Amino acid sequence: MKIAFVGKGGSGKTTLSSLFIRHLAAAGAPVVAIDADINQHLGAALGLDEAESAALPALGEHLPLIKDHLRGSNPRIASAETMIKTTPPGEGSRLLRVRGDNPVYDACARPVELDGGSVRLMVTGPFTDADLGVACYHSKTGAVELCLNHLVDGRDEYVVVDMTAGSDSFASGMFTRFDLTFLVAEPTRKGVSVYRQYKEYARDFGVALKVVGNKVQGPDDLDYLREQAGDDLLTTVGHSDWVRAMEKGRPPRFGLLEDANRDALRALHTAVDATHELRDWERYTHQMVHFHLKNARSWGNERTGADLAAQVDPGFVLGEGIAAPA
Numbered sequence: 001m002k003i004a005f006v007g008k009g010g011s012g013k014t015t016l017s018s019l020f021i022r023h024l025a026a027a028g029a030p031v032v033a034i035d036a037d038i039n040q041h042l043g044a045a046l047g048l049d050e051a052e053s054a055a056l057p058a059l060g061e062h063l064p065l066i067k068d069h070l071r072g073s074n075p076r077i078a079s080a081e082t083m084i085k086t087t088p089p090g091e092g093s094r095l096l097r098v099r100g101d102n103p104v105y106d107a108c109a110r111p112v113e114l115d116g117g118s119v120r121l122m123v124t125g126p127f128t129d130a131d132l133g134v135a136c137y138h139s140k141t142g143a144v145e146l147c148l149n150h151l152v153d154g155r156d157e158y159v160v161v162d163m164t165a166g167s168d169s170f171a172s173g174m175f176t177r178f179d180l181t182f183l184v185a186e187p188t189r190k191g192v193s194v195y196r197q198y199k200e201y202a203r204d205f206g207v208a209l210k211v212v213g214n215k216v217q218g219p220d221d222l223d224y225l226r227e228q229a230g231d232d233l234l235t236t237v238g239h240s241d242w243v244r245a246m247e248k249g250r251p252p253r254f255g256l257l258e259d260a261n262r263d264a265l266r267a268l269h270t271a272v273d274a275t276h277e278l279r280d281w282e283r284y285t286h287q288m289v290h291f292h293l294k295n296a297r298s299w300g301n302e303r304t305g306a307d308l309a310a311q312v313d314p315g316f317v318l319g320e321g322i323a324a325p326a
């Protein structure tokens with residue numbers, strides 16, 4: 001199951017992503033955690049110290065390896081150079097699974113030990129001085145999109161993505177890659193306006209969106225979110241002393257998280273699992289092709305000097321039943 005946390009800057013995307021990841025790990029579920037924000041904070045929120053966070057390999061720096069692995073023997077993709085962030089898989093492509101090893105995980109994922117189990121963490125990579133003023137930003141976050149488009153995840157397997165604050169994900173197809181998107185909103189006008197904007201984009205693509213209120217302090221906050229988000233409001237999280245202690249570098253056992261906040265995480269888990277039966281791999285594949293053709297026309301063809309529409313394998317549908325290539 002693929003899950004994104006989005007919302008206004010500072011709303012609590014990273015905090016709630018990390019709590020949900022801890023919750024899933026404690027439940028014994030296999031988890032791939034992805035920090036898709038160029039301001040990397042997910043590692044720290046999962047308890048890594050500064051040196052450990054800094055040592056995480058960046059997806060953005062392993063693009064040639066990722067592309068070469070994923071294209072496999074797909075005859076429609078002549079070289080890694082012509083593979084862009086939206087290039088869809090086809091016959092011969094290699095797919096990623098949540099469990100098991102592969103060269104992409106070997107190069108780019110690191111295990112993080114949490115109460116109850118270990119998760120895999122992958123990070124986009126920080127913004128370096130060399131990136132300023134050039135288009136690398138998009139190629140960096142593009143690595144995540146490429147991986148998601150080649151990933152086949154089953155029930156009870158989870159990919160949790162901490163997304164960037166801005167609306168960059170709309171330019172590509174990134175925002176359509178999830179079974180469920182959690183919009184983290186503080187009970188403020190700004191928090192809610194990001195929700196409205198996201199919902200508008202999401203509507204046209206059938207993106208499943210739920211609002212998770214954060215830093216909710218009392219009945220007035222709750223009423224406000226209910227009034228603004230209606231049925232889209234799934235649950236709320238209050239101020240957490242557990243989170244505060246963690247941020248002081250004194251992480252308590254996860255079992256000591258406040259009951260109300262644990263209930264909120266359970267609600268998230270239940271909502272995610274309920275989307276499994278709604279999955280439509282044909283639509284999922286169709287959407288990645290749609291965004292690929294759009295990106296090909298707007299910049300990809302020119303950039304690569306190739307007709308990238310030819311990369312689309314018309315008979316290919318991604319799906320849980322697909323056999324892993326030898």
Ligand SMILES: Nc1ncnc2c1ncn2[C@@H]1O[C@H](COP(=O)(O)OP(=O)(O)OP(=O)(O)O)[C@@H](O)[C@H]1O
Pocket residue numbers: 007008009010011012013014015016037039041165214215237238239240241243244247
């Ligand atoms: N429920 C909470 N209880 C206590 N502190 C919280 C809670 N939610 C968020 N915070 C704190 O608020 C700050 C911002 O949260 P966080 O970094 O998760 O937001 P973000 O949406 O990921 O921000 P950015 O847009 O910068 O990535 C952090 O210091 C975090 O610890």
Ligand SMILES: [Mg+2]
Pocket residue numbers: 013014015037041162
């Ligand atoms: Mg963040």
